[in-house]
Amino acid sequence: MKTESVQLPGKLSKREEDLRSSFLKQLETIPNSEKIKSCIQCGTCTGSCPVSYAMDISPREIIALFRAGDLETLLNSKSIWICASCYSCQTRCPSLIKVTDIMYALKRLAMEKGIFPKKFPAPALSETFVKVMNNYGRLHEPLLIVRFLLKTTPFKLLNMMPLSLKMAKRKRVAYVPSKIKGLEGFKKIIKKAELMDSPKELLEPQYLKGSVGYSAIAKETVMESKK
Amino acid sequence: MDYTYYPGCSLESAHKSYSDSVKKVFKHLDCNLIELEDWNCCGATAYMGVKETLSFAISARNLALAEKHKRDVIAPCSACYTVLSKTNRYLKQLPDFHQKVNECLKEAGLQYNLTASVRHPLDVLINDIGLDKIKEKCVRSLKGLKIANYYGCQLVRPERGFDDREVPMTMDNLFEACGAENVYYPFKVKCCGGMLMTTYEDIALKLSKEIIASAVENKADCIVTTCPLCQMNLEAYQDLINKHYNTNYDMPVFFFTQVLGMAFGFDEKELGIDTLLTKGIKLNGLTTIHN
Structure with a gap:
């Protein structure tokens, strides 16, 4: 993983911001996709995945990388394309995250932006x-x-x-x-x-706006509890 | 009872035997399968990775065509079954998106009002027809046949459908009723690799090998499945698995309707069992009870 591509939580490069808003748009076709915020990093997805042994970034890490604001590293990995869509992770996730559907959303994002590893x-x-x-x-x-x-x-x-x-x-x-x-x-x-799919109006879903990285999520929760 | 029949692309070509045996079995149980006119590909697992509205719109076209007939839709291919029912479920949960998809369908003069219901033949056999009637209609007993029931992924996941997602039992119950013996089979819902056989062959070969090895270890005579892609990976690629892992497997992989068809008295040719690639077909020890 390139160190310069990892941004501090809360601060994103322009390119990453663009990727993020496109990705959030993709999530709109997944019911309850906001559950991605409640990942507890337990690793049940990785443990259940029959192909995680061949992945360079495991399913658990994929969710973590999204939350840390580094979609670019993620899109350059083989992992999302190694997913065979068996739904084991999605079935077992204790936080009810639709992991397989998120994999599909990432595949679509990669296709849309033309980012994938070489010889793929x-x-x-x-x-x-x-x-x-x-x-x-x-x-x-x-x-x-x-x-x-x-x-x-x-x-x-x-x-x-x-x-x-x-x-x-x-x-x-x-x-x-x-x-x-x-x-x-x-x-x-x-x-x-x-x-409908291509010229994307880049509207962010309200629930995820501004929530980048753990600090941002924490800030949001504090604000919610103050209300 | 009448049902709308959605065969899907692979049942038209490489797995015609599945389609034939489904039709034979349902006819034997006095059910009418009426093929959905002008159905199109459901999109399978590849389409979802390209465009979102598009993948739902083409799948919804089938549902829109089907709902006019007010009959349950039967889709034997596990991938078709999952994709069609997932489309149905998501469109119900996302009203805005449903509207978007309908706008697309309008271009072809169609509209989908969310009334179709997608079923798998296994679900219909167990829950609509019932094991009692199936038992009654058995001509041969499957006694002595040891079966590894392989459900795969797409039939039982992602949402809980007609069976459990971790330990499904419908197929086991079905064949137990026909007199067969179900072997212990811990790999019944493990992934065979699916589409990876074309993109990352090594991974798919490993997954498929484990599934066959477990059946061999538990002394099964055959693996029985509901999915054309699983059948392809486990059976047609068995030679390659043997070459790759230096093994000597010759495990037949049947569609569940082929084995049920044997119990109903059809011969191997009628059920397309002669189109299998593996040599070791062990259905000959079956005894006839009624005639």
């Missing part, structure tokens, strides 16, 4: 998935895998051959992608939704 396969998969689906309305698995591998690791296509042949022999490969009839309407829905 996971965003490419999501991107290819979206492209294939927008053209047909349904997912065609062979097309997804071929396009994804061409984009990332073309030599792996050869490795896939034995399995593909085996699958084809058992009639488990559909050669022609199926297309939905209402594709025109479907594309209109996508266009409208993309418009």
Whole structure:
């Protein structure tokens, strides 16, 4: 972790401020997302996570980094993309934090801002998935895998051959992608939704405004109790 | 009873056997599955990581199409089931967001009024049809078959649905009623790695290997699952797991409707069991009770 990227609680660089407001916007589509403030750092999420052993920043640390105001380090880690979305953490969190949904929100933030570690396969998969689906309305698995591998690791296509042949022999490969009839309407829905997603009015949700780092949270609680 | 059937993308191609066996089983129990006309992909786990309104809007399109028919929607794929029910739940909890999604749907002349209800076939079998009726309809006993019931992640999590999130029992109860033996299986809700098989293969291979190893250790004849992606990872990639870990696994992985279909007297071909890739299919020791 670069030391210069860690800001003192309460003080944020311009870039970090921008990331933070975009992230808070992403949280709006998660019910009760303000629970992120009540993390007690118990580590149940990390302990329950089947893939935390491969992460460079554990789920517990992810929440801590957000609260400390360092989203940039977080977005540059592999962790959010290693999450397999199994929901173990979310199920067990004693503070009812929707950890998996927060992982998704972080993935969206990384895609939106174009920040990810070098040589990274996971965003490419999501991107290819979206492209294939927008053209047909349904997912065609062979097309997804071929396009994804061409984009990332073309030599792996050869490795896939034995399995593909085996699958084809058992009639488990559909050669022609199926297309939905209402594709025109479907594309209109996508266009409208993309418009809603992209030009972000950067409004911060009221509940998290100004709360950066532990000191800020403490200040807020003091103020609330004085009321 | 009539249900709206949402097959999902993978049940159309690589896992047609799941779709076929679901249809066979429900027909045998006098339930009508009517396929949702012009359904689209639910978005699976990949879409959520790209755009938020978009991922909910495309999933809500299916719900909007389905609610017109006023029937429960059955989604056999665990990922479809989770994504569709999550969309349903979140739109109910976030009225502003629901309005936004409806604005998108309006572009295609659709509207979603939050009345659809998404169900999994396992839920319907246990809670609507009931074990008594299923027992009655059994033609063969599954006696002697040792099953490792693998529920995976998306079926039982994130919210508590029709079964417990840590120790689900519906599938165990179902096969116990059919006469099978359920082995001790501590990995029943552990993650198989899911989409990581394409992005971080090493991680997914390790997770899948542990799931198979636990079934072997507890002397199961087969693993039974509800999820197409789990089936793919555990079965189609078994060769790769063997190569990677120098093991010798040959564990068949069935969809739960395939095994139930065997109890209902269908043959292996009808249920698509012949499309499995593993060799060691051990369903031949089954005895016939009625005919």
